[in-house]
Structure formats: structure tokens, C-alpha cells
Amino acid sequence: MQDYKAFLSEILISEEKLQNRIAELGAEISRDYQGEKLLLICILKGGVTFLVDLMRRITIPHAIDFMAITSYGAGVRETSGNVRLTMDLQTNIRDWNVLLVEDIIDSGNTIASVLELLQTRQPKSLNICVLLDKAERREVVVPIHYRGFTIPNKFVFGYGLDMDEYYRNLPFVGVVDLEKYKPPA
Template sequence: MQDYHEFLGEVLITAEQIQKRVGELAEQINRDFQGEELIIVCILRGGVLFLGDLIRHISVPFTLDFMAVSSYGVGARQSSGQPRIILDVNTDIRNRNVLLVEDIVDSGYTIKAVIDFLSTRAPKCLRICSLLDKPERRETPVHIDYLGFSIPDKFVFGYGLDIDEYYRGLPFIGTVMADKYHPPG
């Protein structure tokens, strides 16, 4: 596996900035759902690190569930625009407060597919919490209720976001110099 220093363009968001913003998002969620219960649904796999840090700051009662959605082919750098639900939630969300936790909203197709899919089950409310947003890439309208950072249209990795399934564990968000990156194998 290639050392990420060889293709890191810049650190777009530092670990410290991420942790500060995650705490602020949790405070906002705690205020909005004070006296309520939440079902927090993490969209796998990219949202896992964000989820882990976020829930340590959530003080309202919550349960966890997970979904997996595929919209990128192997080695693809952009969404196919046709997301497929691979793993559905196990929890009955009817008349419950649902918070979707996502790593990045790009074209909007993936999160819109999840919203449409879960909305048929009549949740009390369905809110979106995304660490990152790339508004320049939006192809379908999506409202993000809790947003960490709006970023430019650059290929990013780290803090849950991968390149060919690697580098998710880095504590920061970095940009990729595509001409310096060599896929494994």
C-alpha cells in the first residue's frame, strides 16, 4: 500500500477542526431532540468514524442501526447515480425520530435514495447529519440538517473516507493528487 504522504495534496480539515465541529453538531442535536429519543442510522462504511465520535457527545437517549448503500462501482471516483440499498435497518422507525449519519453528500443521489426509502415507513422525523458536503457536485436537491463542513469539489480521503477501501483511519480530511496516487495491485 502506498504511503499517503506521496499523494496528499493538502490537509483540508485537521483532526482538531473535525473534533471541534463534531462536538458542536452533537450539541445542536442534543438541543433539537431534548426530551426525545433518537434512532441514529449510520450509512456504512464511510460514516463509521464520524458516528463513533458523534455519539460520544450525544446526551439524549438513542439506539443505533446501520444501512449500506452502493452507488460507486469498484475503483469508481464518482457516483453511478443509481444507488442500491444493500443493508436495511432492523429497527421499526414508524413514528420515531431518525437521524441519518453520513460521511459526505456529493451528487445527493445516495442520501436522497435513503430518505425516499425510509420515508415510506412513516418516521416521526427524518434528519440528515453529514460530516461533509460538496455543493458544487449536487445533482439532486438535498437538505442537510446538521453539516460539519462544506468543501470544494476535490477528491478527498481520511476520517472514514477511503481510496480503494484504504486510508479510512486517518484523523484528518486530505485531498488527493491524482497523478501521484497508484491504485493497489
């Protein structure tokens, strides 16, 4: 297994900056949903790290649930254009204030499909909290209510984001030097 330092071109967002911004987001969400029935929905797998840190910073009672969506083809950098639900929610979201917690939004196609699906289930409200917004890659308009960082169109990993399912555990968001990256055998 290749050490991440061999293909890390730069640390885009440090652990300290991540944690400071997540604390701010938690405070905003706590204020906005005070006295409301709040459900955080994490989109697996990448959103888990962000969800765990975010929910620790939300000071009001809330529930969590998970769903898994796939939109990627065979290669790590290829998108198939197809969005498929691979794991559905356990919670009936009718009349809940739903906050989708996502690690990264680039084209917007995946999250737009999730919003469309969840809207049919009649939540009281449906909003998005994304850690990383790659806005210049956007193909579909998506209403982001809480945004951690807007980032350039670079391939990133760490803090929940993977390279071939590895390196999610890193405490920062790094940029991959694709010429130096070697996929695991």
C-alpha cells in the same frame, strides 16, 4: 501499499477542527432532540468514524442502526448512477425521530434515494447530519439539517473516507493528488 503522504496534496480539515465541529454538532443535536426518541442511522462504511465520534458528543439517550448503500461503479472515482440497498436496518423506524449520519454528500442522488425509502417507513421525523457537504456537485436538492463542513469539489480521503477501501483510519480529511495516487495491486 503506498504511504498516504505520497499522494496527499493537502490536509483540508485537521483532526482538531473535525473534533471541535463534531462537539458543536453533538450539542446542537442534544438540544434539538431533548426528550425525544432519537435513532441515529449510519450509512456504511464511510459514516462509521463520524458516527462513533458524534454519538459520544450527544448527551441524550439515543439508539443506533446501520444500513449500507452502494452507488459506485467499478472505479473509485466513477458513479454508476444506480443506488442499491445492500444492508437494511434492523429497527422498525415508525414513530422514531431518525437522523441519518453520513460522511459526505456530493451529487445528492444516493442520500435522496435513502430519504425516499425511509420516508415510506413512517418515521416521526427524518433529518440528515453530514460531515462533509460538497455542495457545488449537487444534482438533487437534499435537506441537510446538520452540516459539519462545506468543502470544494476535490477528491478527499481520511476520517472514514477511503481510497480503494484503505486510509479510512486517518484522523484528518485530506485531498488526493490523483496524479500521484497508485491503486493497490
